[in-house]
Amino acid sequence: MSRSIRRRVLAALSATLLFGSAFAAEPVPSAGGAWQLLRSHFYGTRDFGEVDEAFMHVEAPGSTPDPAATPVALHFGDAALGKVKQVRLFIDNNPSPVVATLDIGANQPISEIDFRVRVDRATAVRAVAETTDGKLEMRSAWVRAEGGCSAPPAGSGEGKTGDVRFRPTEDGKSLQVSIRHPNYSGFQIDPKTGDPIPPHYVSHVKLTAGGKALVDIESGISISENPTFRIVSDAPIAAPVTLEASDSKDAHFSATWNGAAQRAVAAAGGTH
Amino acid sequence: MRQRVCASRRHCALALALCATAANAASFDVREVAPGVFVHEGTTVALDAPGHDDIANIGFVVGERCVAVIDTGGSVRTGRALRDAIAPHTKRPICYVINTHVHVDHVLGNAAFRNAKPKFVGSATLPAAIDGSRRYFVEHYPGDFDGAASADQIIGPDTTVATTRTLDLGGRTLTLRAWPKAHTDSDLSVMVDDASVLWASDLVFVGRVPALDGSAKGWLAAIDELAKTNAKIVVPGHGPVSHDLGAALAPERRYLEVLIDGVRKAIAAGKPIEDATANVGQSEKSQWQLFDTANAHNVSLVYRELEWE
Numbered sequence: 001m002s003r004s005i006r007r008r009v010l011a012a013l014s015a016t017l018l019f020g021s022a023f024a025a026e027p028v029p030s031a032g033g034a035w036q037l038l039r040s041h042f043y044g045t046r047d048f049g050e051v052d053e054a055f056m057h058v059e060a061p062g063s064t065p066d067p068a069a070t071p072v073a074l075h076f077g078d079a080a081l082g083k084v085k086q087v088r089l090f091i092d093n094n095p096s097p098v099v100a101t102l103d104i105g106a107n108q109p110i111s112e113i114d115f116r117v118r119v120d121r122a123t124a125v126r127a128v129a130e131t132t133d134g135k136l137e138m139r140s141a142w143v144r145a146e147g148g149c150s151a152p153p154a155g156s157g158e159g160k161t162g163d164v165r166f167r168p169t170e171d172g173k174s175l176q177v178s179i180r181h182p183n184y185s186g187f188q189i190d191p192k193t194g195d196p197i198p199p200h201y202v203s204h205v206k207l208t209a210g211g212k213a214l215v216d217i218e219s220g221i222s223i224s225e226n227p228t229f230r231i232v233s234d235a236p237i238a239a240p241v242t243l244e245a246s247d248s249k250d251a252h253f254s255a256t257w258n259g260a261a262q263r264a265v266a267a268a269g270g271t272h
Numbered sequence: 273m274r275q276r277v278c279a280s281r282r283h284c285a286l287a288l289a290l291c292a293t294a295a296n297a298a299s300f301d302v303r304e305v306a307p308g309v310f311v312h313e314g315t316t317v318a319l320d321a322p323g324h325d326d327i328a329n330i331g332f333v334v335g336e337r338c339v340a341v342i343d344t345g346g347s348v349r350t351g352r353a354l355r356d357a358i359a360p361h362t363k364r365p366i367c368y369v370i371n372t373h374v375h376v377d378h379v380l381g382n383a384a385f386r387n388a389k390p391k392f393v394g395s396a397t398l399p400a401a402i403d404g405s406r407r408y409f410v411e412h413y414p415g416d417f418d419g420a421a422s423a424d425q426i427i428g429p430d431t432t433v434a435t436t437r438t439l440d441l442g443g444r445t446l447t448l449r450a451w452p453k454a455h456t457d458s459d460l461s462v463m464v465d466d467a468s469v470l471w472a473s474d475l476v477f478v479g480r481v482p483a484l485d486g487s488a489k490g491w492l493a494a495i496d497e498l499a500k501t502n503a504k505i506v507v508p509g510h511g512p513v514s515h516d517l518g519a520a521l522a523p524e525r526r527y528l529e530v531l532i533d534g535v536r537k538a539i540a541a542g543k544p545i546e547d548a549t550a551n552v553g554q555s556e557k558s559q560w561q562l563f564d565t566a567n568a569h570n571v572s573l574v575y576r577e578l579e580w581e
Contacts, residue, residue, distance in 0.1 A: 065568035065571075066568075114544055169541070176542060176544065178579065178580075180580060189400070
C-alpha cells in the first residue's frame with residue numbers, strides 16, 4: 001500500500017478510533033468499526049470463506065508479555081500449502097492497523113509465518129489470505145496489551161542499522177530473518193531528550209530462496225523494533241536466501257544466507 | 273516499557289478497577305534499620321492487586337541539618353503516609369527527595385512532598401524517562417493521584433546525577449551513584465556513608481521476582497559492582513532489608529544468569545521468542561514470589577537484547 005493510501009486510511013480511522021473505544025473493549029473480533037473500514041477499503045464487498053482453522057489460523061498470546069514485541073504466528077494447513085498468494089495482517093486497534101502485506105512466492109509450501117508486532121491496546125489481530133484461485137480467507141485472534149506503540153526503544157546491544165541475521169533451525173525448514181533497525185513508530189519518546197521520535201520504519205523486505213521468490217513483504221510501524229520474520233516451510237528452504245530491504249527514508253539493505261553459517265551479516269548498502 | 277515494577281502493562285490496565293485501596297496510617301510503619309535510617313517495607317502484591325501503590329521499599333535518612341527522602345511510593349496517598357511517618361522522628365526539614373528510578377511505585381508519591389520544597393534528585397537520565405511516562409501514569413493509575421489525575425502531579429528531578437554526587441545532610445553524607453542501563457535506564461543507588469547502608473532500591477530484588485526493564489547484561493554488571501561496596505546493610509527495592517550483601521545479591525544474580533544462558537541457547541537453536549518466553553527461567557519458578565507476573569516479559573526483553581550479540 002502506498003503511503004498516501006495509508007495516510008487516507010489512517011485519517012478515516014482516526015475518527016472512528018476516537019469514539020470507538022466502547023466497542024473496542026469488547027472481544028468481538030469481527031464487529032469492530034476499524035475493521036469494517038479496512039475491510040471495505042481493501043476488499044470491497046467480496047466474501048470471506050467459512051472459518052476453517054485447519055486451513056489457516058492466527059496464533060497470538062491472549063495477554064501479551066511484551067506489548068512492544070508481541071509474537072504473532074500465521075499457521076497454514078496442508079490444504080493451504082502453495083495455495084496462498086497473498087496474506088495481509090491487521091491489528092484493528094493500532095494507530096496504523098495494517099501491519100504488513102505479504103506476497104508469497106509461487107509454489108512455496110510455507111506452513112508458518114511469524115511476526116513480532118507492537119500492540120497498543122486490546123484488539124483483534126487478523127489475517128486475510130487471498131488464495132491462488134482468488135478466494136479470501138480471514139482468521140483472527142484477540143490480544144490484550146497496553147502501550148506497545150509508544151514503548152521506548154530498547155536500543156541496547158551490538159550491531160548497526162541494516163545488519164541482518166539469518167537464523168535457521170537444524171532441519172533447514174525454518175529461517176528467522178532479522179534486520180537491525182529502530183523501526184520507530186512515531187508514537188515513541190526519545191528517552192534521552194524527552195522529545196517525540198518521528199516514524200522511521202522498514203517498508204519493504206524481499207526474500208528469495210534458491211533463486212525463486214520466497215516472500216515479498218510491505219510493512220509499517222506496527223512491526224517491532226529490529227523487524228523479525230520467521231518463515232517455516234514444509235520443505236527445507238533452498239539456499240542461497242537473499243534479502244533486499246528498504247525503509248521509509250529510502251535506505252537500502254541487502255544480505256545473503258548461503259546455508260552454511262548461522263549468520264550472514266550484511267554490508268549495509270544504506271543510502272542515507 | 274519503563275513504567276512498571278512488574279512485567280506487563282496488562283496488569284496495570286487490570287488494576288484500574290481495583291486500585292482504590294491504599295496505604296493507610298494504621299498499616300504504614302517505618303523501621304529504623306541503622307541510626308537515623310528509616311525504611312518502610314512495601315508489600316508483595318501484583319500491580320493488579322489492591323495495595324499495588326505500596327509495594328516498594330521507601331524511606332528517609334535523618335541528618336543533623338535536614339532529611340532526605342528516598343522514593344515516595346506508588347500514589348500520592350502513600351507519599352503522604354511516608355511524610356506523616358517522618359514527623360514523629362524528626363522536625364528537621366526535608367531537603368531532598370531522591371528517586372531511584374522511573375517506575376511508578378517509586379515516584380508517584382513525590383507530589384506529597386512538594387510543599388516541603390525539597391530538591392528532587394535523580395539520575396541524569398530520569399527527567400526524560402519521567403517525561404516519557406507522564407501520559408502512561410495518568411492513563412493507568414488515575415486513582416493514585418491527588419484528586420483528578422494530571423501530568424503536573426508527576427514530579428521529575430530538578431537536581432541530577434550523571435555519575436556520582438554527595439549530598440550533605442549535616443553531620444552525615446549520602447553518596448549517590450547513577451548506573452548504566454540495568455534494572456531500568458534511570459537507576460540510582462544511595463549509600464549512607466557513615467552507617468554503611470546501601471540503598472540499592474530495584475537494583476536488588478529479594479523474594480519478589482526481579483522485573484527487567486533495562487539490560488540483563490548491564491544488571492549483572494551492576495550486581496558485581498554492588499558487591500564491591502561491602503555494605504553492611506542493603507535496602508532492596510522489594511523484599512526485606514538484609515544484613516548480608518552477598519546473600520541478598522546471589523538469587524538475583526542466579527536468576528539473571530539462568531535467563532541469559534537459556535535465551536542464548538534458544539537463539540542459537542533458531543527457536544522463536546515465544547518458545548523462549550514459554551520455557552526459559554521455569555527452573556526458577558519456585559524460588560520467587562509473583563514469578564508469573566514478570567518472567568515471560570523478562571525473557572522477551574533478554575531475547576531482544578541478546579539476539580544481536
